[in-house]
Structures are given as C-alpha cells and as structure tokens.
Amino acid sequence: MGREAADMAERLAEIGFLPGERVRLLARALFGEPLAVRVGSDTFALRRAEAACVRVVRVEPDEDGRR
Amino acid sequence: MSAALADPLVALVGNPNCGKTALFNLLTGSRQKIANYAGVTVERKEGRLRTRAGGQIRVLDLPGAYSLRPRTPDEQITCDFVLGRLPDEPRPDVVVAVVDGTNLRRHLRLVLALKRLGQPVVVALNMVDLARRRGLPIDAAALGRELGLPVVETIGIRAGGAQALLEHLEREHAAPEPGSASRPLSASRAVSLDEAASIAADMASVAADQQEVERILGRLGLDGVPADTPSDRIDRVVLHPLAGPLILGVTMFLMFQAVFAWAQPFMQAITALIAALAALVGAALPAGLLQSLLVDGVLAGAGSVLVFLPQIVLLFAFILVLEDSGYLPRAAFLLDRLMGSVGLSGRSFIPLLSSFACAVPGILAARTIPNARDRIVTILIAPLMTCSARLPVYTLLIGTFVPARTVGPGVGLQGLVLFALYAAGVGGAFAVAWLLKRLRGANALHPLQMELPTYHVPSLRNLGIGLVQRVEVFVRRVGTIILALMVLLWFLSSFPVAPAGYPGPAIEYSLAGRLGSLLAVVFAPIGFNWQISIALVPGMAAREVVVGALGTVYSLSATGRDVAGQVAPLIARAWSLSTALALLAWYVFAPQCLSTLVAARRETNSWRYPALMAAYQFALAYAAAGLTYHLSRWWLGPA
Amino acid sequence: MSAWLERLIVAAAVFASAAYAFKALAPFGWRVSLARRLAGRLPDRMLIWLAGQSACDACGPRPTAGPRRSTR
Numbered sequence: 001m002g003r004e005a006a007d008m009a010e011r012l013a014e015i016g017f018l019p020g021e022r023v024r025l026l027a028r029a030l031f032g033e034p035l036a037v038r039v040g041s042d043t044f045a046l047r048r049a050e051a052a053c054v055r056v057v058r059v060e061p062d063e064d065g066r067r
Numbered sequence: 068m069s070a071a072l073a074d075p076l077v078a079l080v081g082n083p084n085c086g087k088t089a090l091f092n093l094l095t096g097s098r099q100k101i102a103n104y105a106g107v108t109v110e111r112k113e114g115r116l117r118t119r120a121g122g123q124i125r126v127l128d129l130p131g132a133y134s135l136r137p138r139t140p141d142e143q144i145t146c147d148f149v150l151g152r153l154p155d156e157p158r159p160d161v162v163v164a165v166v167d168g169t170n171l172r173r174h175l176r177l178v179l180a181l182k183r184l185g186q187p188v189v190v191a192l193n194m195v196d197l198a199r200r201r202g203l204p205i206d207a208a209a210l211g212r213e214l215g216l217p218v219v220e221t222i223g224i225r226a227g228g229a230q231a232l233l234e235h236l237e238r239e240h241a242a243p244e245p246g247s248a249s250r251p252l253s254a255s256r257a258v259s260l261d262e263a264a265s266i267a268a269d270m271a272s273v274a275a276d277q278q279e280v281e282r283i284l285g286r287l288g289l290d291g292v293p294a295d296t297p298s299d300r301i302d303r304v305v306l307h308p309l310a311g312p313l314i315l316g317v318t319m320f321l322m323f324q325a326v327f328a329w330a331q332p333f334m335q336a337i338t339a340l341i342a343a344l345a346a347l348v349g350a351a352l353p354a355g356l357l358q359s360l361l362v363d364g365v366l367a368g369a370g371s372v373l374v375f376l377p378q379i380v381l382l383f384a385f386i387l388v389l390e391d392s393g394y395l396p397r398a399a400f401l402l403d404r405l406m407g408s409v410g411l412s413g414r415s416f417i418p419l420l421s422s423f424a425c426a427v428p429g430i431l432a433a434r435t436i437p438n439a440r441d442r443i444v445t446i447l448i449a450p451l452m453t454c455s456a457r458l459p460v461y462t463l464l465i466g467t468f469v470p471a472r473t474v475g476p477g478v479g480l481q482g483l484v485l486f487a488l489y490a491a492g493v494g495g496a497f498a499v500a501w502l503l504k505r506l507r508g509a510n511a512l513h514p515l516q517m518e519l520p521t522y523h524v525p526s527l528r529n530l531g532i533g534l535v536q537r538v539e540v541f542v543r544r545v546g547t548i549i550l551a552l553m554v555l556l557w558f559l560s561s562f563p564v565a566p567a568g569y570p571g572p573a574i575e576y577s578l579a580g581r582l583g584s585l586l587a588v589v590f591a592p593i594g595f596n597w598q599i600s601i602a603l604v605p606g607m608a609a610r611e612v613v614v615g616a617l618g619t620v621y622s623l624s625a626t627g628r629d630v631a632g633q634v635a636p637l638i639a640r641a642w643s644l645s646t647a648l649a650l651l652a653w654y655v656f657a658p659q660c661l662s663t664l665v666a667a668r669r670e671t672n673s674w675r676y677p678a679l680m681a682a683y684q685f686a687l688a689y690a691a692a693g694l695t696y697h698l699s700r701w702w703l704g705p706a
Numbered sequence: 707m708s709a710w711l712e713r714l715i716v717a718a719a720v721f722a723s724a725a726y727a728f729k730a731l732a733p734f735g736w737r738v739s740l741a742r743r744l745a746g747r748l749p750d751r752m753l754i755w756l757a758g759q760s761a762c763d764a765c766g767p768r769p770t771a772g773p774r775r776s777t778r
Binding site for chain 1: 303
C-alpha cells in the first residue's frame with residue numbers, strides 16, 4: 001500500500017470505518033462514483049479508490065452478523 | 068489585559084457539524100454563522116461569557132476535527148490549540164467536548180481521546196431533542212458514569228438550550244471574582260506537551276477507543292443500528308443517479324428566476340423613494356455645490372446601489388435554506404464526478420458555493436480541503452463564482468437592455484440571462500481548473516470523505532438571524548465605503564470646474580473626465596466609453612460600486628436635469644446593446660475586488676497566487692468582453 | 707445659506723470620505739507608515755483608527771477581535 005493509500009485508510013478508520021462496524025451502500029452517483037456509504041449512524045460520500053480500502057463481508061439484512 | 072488573560076479559558080471541541088458554533092452563540096450571545104454541513108467554522112472564534120457572579124469566562128469556538136491528528140488546515144488549528152502548541156496561547160482550562168446525541172458512536176471516540184490528554188473535560192450532549200424524537204434512550208447521567216466525565220444536555224439551536232452547560236461552567240470553572248487569577252482546576256493534572264502529542268498521534272488507540280465506545284453504548288442500550296430514517300428516504304430520491312442532477316438543476320434555475328421576478332415590486336418601491344428624496348432635496352436647496360453633492364453623489368451614487376437590497380435578501384434566503392437543510396453536501400456529491408473531470412474533488416464544492424455570497428469566505432472555506440494542490444486551485448477559481456456584489460451590476464444591465472418577456476411557461480427571459488451569466492462564471496472556473504490541471508499535473512488520489520449530514524427542517528430563527536445580518540452588512544457597506552467613494556468620485560467629477568462657455572458637459576473638463584478619457588484608450592477596443600472606464604476604477608474596491616459610479620458620472624454628464632437616482636434610463640440612451648453585453652461579459656471574469664486578492668494572499672501566504680489570479684482574470688475579462696462586443700456588433704449591426 | 711458655509715460643508719464631506727476610503731482600502735503597511743508619520747500631531751485614538759486592522763466588510767460577521775497592537 002502506498003503512503004497516500006495508507007493515509008487514506010487511516011483517515012477512514014478515524015471517521016468510523018473500523019473492524020466490526022456495519023456498512024451499507026446507500027447510493028451511487030451517475031457514473032458509478034462517488035458512493036454514499038452508511039457506517040454506524042453516519043453517511044459519508046467516498047470515491048471508489050477510498051471505498052477500496054475498506055474490507056467488507058456480506059451479511060444478511062436481518063442477521064446480527066457484524067463487519 | 069493581564070486580568071483578561073487570567074480568566075478561565077473554555078474551548079469547544081468536537082467532530083465537524085455537531086453544533087459547536089450554535090452552542091458558542093448561545094453561550095456568548097454571538098451570531099456566528101451556523102449551517103448543516105461539515106466545515107462551516109474554519110477559524111477559531113473567541114467570545115466572552117459573563118457569569119452571574121460577575122466573573123468572566125473566555126470561550127473559544129474551534130473548527131471541527133475527526134481526530135487529534137489533523138489532515139486539513141482547519142483541523143490543524145484545533146489540534147494545535149488543544150495540544151497547547153501555540154506560543155501565545157495557553158492550553159484551555161476546560162475542554163467542552165461537544166457530541167451529537169443522535170450519533171454517539173463516532174463522536175464519543177474523540178471524547179475518549181480528549182480525556183486521555185488529562186485536561187478537565189465536560190461533555191455537552193447536543194441535539195438531545197432530535198435524539199429523543201428518534202426514540203433513542205438518552206441518559207446523560209448514565210453516560211457520565213460510564214465515561215467518568217461530567218455530561219450535560221444541550222440543544223444548540225434553541226434559545227436557552229445551553230442553560231445546563233452554562234450552569235456547569237459557572238459552578239465548576241468560573242473565577243470567583245472578576246480578574247482573579249485563581250483557577251479552580253489547575254493544569255497540573257494535564258499531561259505534558261510532548262506526552263500529549265504522542266497520545267494524539269497514537270493510531271492503535273483508535274481501535275481500543277472503538278471497543279470502549281461499543282461497551283458504553285451497549286451498557287446504555289444505544290448500540291442498535293438505526294433503521295431506515297426519513298433522511299434515507301429523501302436521499303433515495305435526491306441522490307438518485309438521474310433524478311438527483313435534475314432536481315439540482317431545477318432548484319438552481321428556480322432560484323435565479325425568483326431572484327429576478329420576486330424582487331421587482333420591492334425594488335420599484337425603493338427606486339420611487341429615492342427619486343422622491345432627490346426631488347425633495349432639489350426643492351429644498353438652491354442649485355449649487357451642496358445640492359449637486361447630495362443629488363448626484365449621494366442619491367444617484369449610493370442610492371442606486373441600495374435599490375438592489377431586495378435581490379440580495381432573496382438570494383441569501385435561498386442560500387441559507389439550502390445550507391441549513393443539509394442539501395449542500397448532497398449537491399457536492401452529485402457534482403463530484405463533474406469536478407473530478409477537471410481535477411477537483413467534491414470537497415471544493417462547498418468553498419465554491421460559499422463564493423456565490425462573497426469570494427472571501429469561500430477562499431477561507433478552502434481550508435477544509437486536505438489536498439494542498441486542490442486547495443490552491445479552488446482558491447484561484449473561487450472569484451469566478453458570481454458573488455452577490457455582482458448581482459446589482461447584472462440586474463441593472465439586464466433590467467435595462469434585456470426585454471422583460473417570457474420564453475416559456477413561467478420562464479422569463481431576464482431570469483434566463485441571469486442564469487446564463489452565473490453558468491458562464493461556473494463554466495469559466497471549470498475551464499481554468501482544467502487548464503491548471505493540464506499545466507501542473509494532478510495527483511492520482513483525491514480522497515473525498517465528505518459527511519452527508521441528516522436533513523433538518525431549516526430553523527426560522529437561524530434564517531431570520533442570517534438575513535438580518537446580510538441586510539445589516541449590505542446597508543452598512545452602502546452607508547460607509549460606497550458612500551465615501553461616491554462622494555470622492557463626485558468631487559473628482561466636479562472639479563476643476565469647467566470655464567464658462569465650455570462646449571459639452573462640464574464633467575469632461577474635470578479630473579475624472581480626463582482620467583476616463585485616458586483609460587478609454589485601453590477599453591475602447593472592447594466597446595467601453597470613458598464613463599464606463601472611469602466607473603471601473605472605484606469598482607475595484609467592491610464590484611457593486613460600479614453601479615453607483617455610473618449613477619454619479621451619468622447624473623453629472625446629463626445636460627437636462629434627469630430624474631436622479633435612476634441610472635437605467637440614462638445608460639439606455641447612451642449605450643449600444645453591444646456595449647452593455649460586453650460589460651456583462653467583463654463582469655463575469657473581472658478581477659474587481661481588492662478584498663479577494665488580499666484574502667488569497669493571506670491564505671496562500673504569498674503574492675504569487677493573487678498576482679496570478681488578477682492576471683488571468685484580467686486577460687479572461689478583456690478577451691470575453693472584446694469577443695462579446697465585436698461578435699454582437701457583427702450580429703446586431705453597429706447601432 | 708451663505709456660499710462659504712456651503713463650501714465648508716462640501717469640503718468636510720469630501721475630506722471625511724477620503725479619510726474613510728483610505729482607512730478601508732489602503733494596505734495595512736501604508737496605514738501604519740502614515741500613522742507613524744503623523745504620530746505626535748494626532749491623538750492616539752485617531753492613529754489607532756488609521757492603522758487598525760480592517761476586515762472584509764462583505765463577508766459577514768468578523769472573528770472577534772483580539773487585543774489590538776498599538777502602532778507606536
């Protein structure tokens with residue numbers, strides 16, 4: 001990971017993209033970018049390059065699985 | 068002075084958009100700007116709170132920060148202050164950690180980081196009304212026990228909403244008597260500066276804090292993930308890939324139509340009032356110097372700028388409602404891709420949008436942009452956004468030269484032209500940004516990371532305060548700097564007095580007349596006569612001054628005694644349509660405001676960028692005006 | 707109204723406008739050097755007014771002013 005990407009990942013952690021948090025994709029703009037992502041009770045707009053720094057696993061909507 | 072510094076110092080710290088400034092306003096009785104998006108406050112603001120015991124507390128409002136490791140210049144201010152890195156400023160005696168009660172998960176992490184620094188921390192649990200309305204079981208006392216910190220409930224946007232915080236500060240931290248140096252909580256518990264810096268820089272603590280926050284939220288029964296909120300349902304439409312941009316376009320278009328159509332009756336009323344005043348002065352005073360100063364200088368000059376007050380108020384009403392509702396970051400979201408194509412990020416959108424009010428706060432707001440290159444480009448193109456000072460110039464020329472007819476259901480031609488001028492400014496800004504990207508190269512990674520806040524119904528109180536402030540600022544400007552410049556211009560246009568029997572209007576013999584003829588050599592190729600050339604000079608101080616200057620210059624050159632305070636009929640007779648269009652094109656790009664250049668100098672800390680800004684704007688304006696003039700003459704004929 | 711009174715009023719208005727415009731528009735450095743040059747001939751308050759920091763009038767509320775530095 002380059003310095004800039006590492007920096008970006010660190011920043012994402014600070015605004016709440018942390019292990020165990022649930023994320024949900026709310027919207028995508030016209031050409032697939034940016035994304036509106038719900039994390040915790042916040043919504044953030046992210047570029048695809050930023051979103052790529054976040055590892056997610058799929059959970060079923062009503063299951064209380066995390067991450 | 069030393070007594071003032073001994074007063075306890077309270078700093079408001081918290082994540083962006085959690086309501087720090089609203090609380091600051093309640094505590095200190097200030098009226099700083101608040102709105103529903105991250106990054107409204109980019110400077111530290113200081114105010115004073117007078118306790119009932121007669122003591123004083125200094126209160127500092129700081130820009131929002133997500134963590135104590137700053138990424139943007141505005142976060143740097145907050146971190147330096149909290150960590151005590153500033154040479155002339157002591158560390159705060161008390162940190163008020165403001166948290167959004169509807170969103171404790173993120174906000175509490177910063178509280179834990181602040182607590183580790185060892186200074187006294189009070190948690191202000193803000194927006195408790197919203198949290199309760201959403202059914203969250205908020206319990207300040209329980210939260211306080213879990214955190215080990217005092218917690219008070221606040222509602223930033225309601226009068227009296229900071230009462231609990233106020234009482235807490237008075238009880239615990241106010242100096243017993245005014246000027247007394249005793250501080251109830253000494254700084255000795257606080258960790259040293261070096262320690263604080265290393266605590267702040269510790270990345271591993273973020274994950275640990277997260278676990279602690281989870282634990283606390285679990286104990287308080289607040290760990291549920293919110294279901295579909297009304298905000299989400301609005302976003303489903305507003306952020307829709309197709310409907311979203313359409314809604315944005317229609318909103319902007321309606322705004323400019325309304326600015327033109329709704330303001331008309333009020334503007335006519337003010338015009339009539341000024342004409343009546345001019346008639347009154349003309350009747351009461353004998354013809355002479357004083358009468359000319361009052362009629363030609365004050366009423367025709369400053370008065371003709373005042374006419375535009377209704378439009379300014381309408382424009383700001385729209386902007387304030389958009390700001391308060393939380394729609395602005397959504398607009399940035401929708402435009403992000405477009406801005407990305409010219410090498411900017413959506414982060415540049417809000418500074419650029421602020422520039423529609425005035426480029427100076429826009430340039431300051433660029434501090435929220437993390438990337439240094441993006442920040443410079445944003446600062447450079449901010450003055451191309453049509454600021455409210457250009458509105459009087461546009462309206463005067465459009466109202467005089469563009470016929471008031473409709474070109475479709477509910478679409479007036481005049482409003483359409485105004486929209487086109489705003490669009491031309493935006494288009495020009497994009498072109499310049501694109502050119503800068505080509506010339507200087509762009510970085511590969513542009514983080515966006517922009518918070519999309521929950522929608523709020525705009526608060527009438529906030530809207531009212533905002534509008535009253537705008538009216539005050541505008542009227543003060545007309546009454547001070549514009550009035551002063553008009554009096555000076557009147558003086559320069561009246562002296563030296565033309566000798567008896569001078570052919571033509573006396574103003575041609577005056578200093579201003581001669582200077583105008585000199586300047587006209589430069590501006591004649593783009594269709595400006597000497598009257599316009601001379602009016603552009605005081606217009607450097609503020610763009611709307613040009614309207615007043617034209618009023619004074621034409622009022623003095625009029626041979627018969629025209630109705631003073633009405634520039635429109637005078638220029639309608641004197642100018643060709645091509646000249647009017649060229650002047651409009653000039654004002655889309657013109658480097659016409661000293662304050663903007665000074666702000667750019669301050670924010671970039673060099674004269675290089677303001678010089679570049681002035682040069683490229685002058686070149687663009689000259690080219691655009693010349694092109695417009697010659698094309699329209701070729702199209703319409705030289706008439 | 708006598709002619710000289712009229713001239714006096716007009717001259718006062720023009721002078722006051724010039725002073726205000728200078729204060730509002732001239733760069734900080736110019737204002738300070740002018741204030742220095744006039745020091746001793748004008749009262750302190752007038753000098754501070756001449757040299758004082760002026761913020762942008764267009765951009766709404768100003769940051770609360772900190773302690774002002776005297777020019778001398």
